[in-house]
Amino acid sequence: MIKPSVPWWLAMALCAMAGGMGWGIRGQYGHESGAMIAGLLVSSVVALLFCRESGGLATARAMAFCTIGIGIGGSMTYGQIVGQTQNLPMVGDWAHWRLGMLGLALTGGIWIGFGGVFLGMGLSGVRYSPWEILLVMLGLPFLYFAGVWVFNSPFDPKNGQLPWIYFSNAVDKPRFECWGGLLFALIGLIIYVGRVRRDTLAWRLALFGVVGGVLGFPGGQCWQSWHAWNVEAFRTGEWAKWDPHINWWNLMETSFGMIMGGAIGLGVWFNRALIRPEFPKGTEFQAYIYDAILFLIHFCLLGLSEFYSVPYVREFYGLGLGMAILPMIACAQSRLWPALLLGPVLVMPIAGKTLRRLTYESQGPITEGWIFYFALPMACSLLFCGWLWVSLKRGWRGDKVGALTLLFGSWIFFVLNFAFFENPWPWEKWTSRTPSALVFFVCLVSLTAACLRTVCLKQATDFSPIDSDGKTSE
Numbered sequence: 001m002i003k004p005s006v007p008w009w010l011a012m013a014l015c016a017m018a019g020g021m022g023w024g025i026r027g028q029y030g031h032e033s034g035a036m037i038a039g040l041l042v043s044s045v046v047a048l049l050f051c052r053e054s055g056g057l058a059t060a061r062a063m064a065f066c067t068i069g070i071g072i073g074g075s076m077t078y079g080q081i082v083g084q085t086q087n088l089p090m091v092g093d094w095a096h097w098r099l100g101m102l103g104l105a106l107t108g109g110i111w112i113g114f115g116g117v118f119l120g121m122g123l124s125g126v127r128y129s130p131w132e133i134l135l136v137m138l139g140l141p142f143l144y145f146a147g148v149w150v151f152n153s154p155f156d157p158k159n160g161q162l163p164w165i166y167f168s169n170a171v172d173k174p175r176f177e178c179w180g181g182l183l184f185a186l187i188g189l190i191i192y193v194g195r196v197r198r199d200t201l202a203w204r205l206a207l208f209g210v211v212g213g214v215l216g217f218p219g220g221q222c223w224q225s226w227h228a229w230n231v232e233a234f235r236t237g238e239w240a241k242w243d244p245h246i247n248w249w250n251l252m253e254t255s256f257g258m259i260m261g262g263a264i265g266l267g268v269w270f271n272r273a274l275i276r277p278e279f280p281k282g283t284e285f286q287a288y289i290y291d292a293i294l295f296l297i298h299f300c301l302l303g304l305s306e307f308y309s310v311p312y313v314r315e316f317y318g319l320g321l322g323m324a325i326l327p328m329i330a331c332a333q334s335r336l337w338p339a340l341l342l343g344p345v346l347v348m349p350i351a352g353k354t355l356r357r358l359t360y361e362s363q364g365p366i367t368e369g370w371i372f373y374f375a376l377p378m379a380c381s382l383l384f385c386g387w388l389w390v391s392l393k394r395g396w397r398g399d400k401v402g403a404l405t406l407l408f409g410s411w412i413f414f415v416l417n418f419a420f421f422e423n424p425w426p427w428e429k430w431t432s433r434t435p436s437a438l439v440f441f442v443c444l445v446s447l448t449a450a451c452l453r454t455v456c457l458k459q460a461t462d463f464s465p466i467d468s469d470g471k472t473s474e
Contacts, residue, residue, distance in 0.1 A: 014265065015265025016262035019042050020261060046402070047405070051398025056391060058123075059122075065121055067346065068118060084103070113207075137321070144319075152181065204274075212260035216255070254439060295340055403455050406450075
């Protein structure tokens with residue numbers, strides 16, 4: 001089977017733009033649901049470039065897996081770790097700077113490692129049954145609590161008891177760290193897919209994800225800490241004109257996303273021969289009732305976790321591993337759920353947070369806010385879900401499914417974030433959000449061009465539907 005010829009630099013560049021845009025937008029929304037934006041965009045680029053010989057359903061499932069996986073790390077706290085490298089009392093203290101950078105490298109490696117291993121599980125062709133996914137996802141929390149016990153306990157700030165390895169501020173309002181738990185869970189998952197399932201692509205992409213996170217988080221933070229350590233240099237000369245217009249925190253996030261996205265793109269390029277096509281057995285798609293029930297359960301729990309402090313729900317769904325259990329099982333079982341997850345499930349919390357910020361926190365018009373910031377994005381996500389679902393039933397190949405998903409995801413999250421930024425048009429007075437919006441726009445145009453080239457400039461025979469036996473319909 002001939003694999004598509006994709007230059008390594010193109011894979012790195014497009015994945016870097018997808019990661020930079022996705023992670024930069026994530027900064028406005030935070031936590032697990034925000035990180036999933038980057039997972040969607042990067043995995044869509046991978047599908048666009050490398051899945052021309054793969055079935056559309058398998059590709060959509062791989063994108064869904066990666067999107068879920070990269071959201072798991074959102075449980076980790078890192079604000080105070082960043083502060084170790086730049087807060088005023090720490091400026092000039094190289095010991096705190098090294099401690100903070102070490103913490104960011106560890107946090108970033110764990111975070112992106114989950115995205116890499118789940119992406120590999122979807123692309124490798126090793127079929128993970130729903131029951132197997134259930135057992136794996138139920139086993140990971142046990143490893144999580146073991147890791148928390150080893151690395152992140154005891155945690156009793158009132159009595160001066162903190163873990164033996166601690167990266168956050170130990171003096172002023174220490175925060176609970178859970179990186180040890182996720183580290184144990186990630187190592188256990190890599191061992192399972194590598195040694196038990198012999199899934200070479202999964203464990204290799206996990207390592208590339210770890211490297212991308214280890215380099216990306218501290219690499220991005222170098223910009224922000226450099227600014228904090230040299231603040232006097234930004235008060236005179238040309239820098240004094242630009243400094244008020246640069247969002248250094250968002251620059252850190254965007255740089256992190258670019259580095260980790262480029263690493264994943266390079267990892268997929270090196271291991272592109274391991275991408276195996278998978279085609280559904282038979283043509284009948286399962287009844288919708290089970291999909292609808294699981295969708296409503298997850299949708300309600302996700303909404304309660306994101307916007308309300310409901311006891312037990314917040315604790316369970318506020319943990320990335322807990323939030324990932326139901327959608328992972330559903331995506332492994334269902335042919336509709338990947339479309340649901342890449343559409344309305346992912347859009348809902350982002351649209352809801354945009355609505356909350358621009359309508360309730362900023363005291364904007366309520367009716368217009370609900371229409372433009374929530375109802376319209378959700379309607380678009382449902383239309384996309386239906387379009388993708390029909391495309392999967394028609395047997396679209398993986399690259400075209402990736403192009404469709406990338407077009408939808410990049411545009412809807414760019415528009416929502418642009419509104420969150422309060423529409424920083426470049427011809428109006430610049431704010432600290434204008435440069436970030438311009439960077440995201442350049443990434444958006446580049447990714448859109450890549451999608452249109454795939455969809456429009458290929459010959460019609462390049463996108464012949466694929467039957468369930470893996471043969472084209474001509």
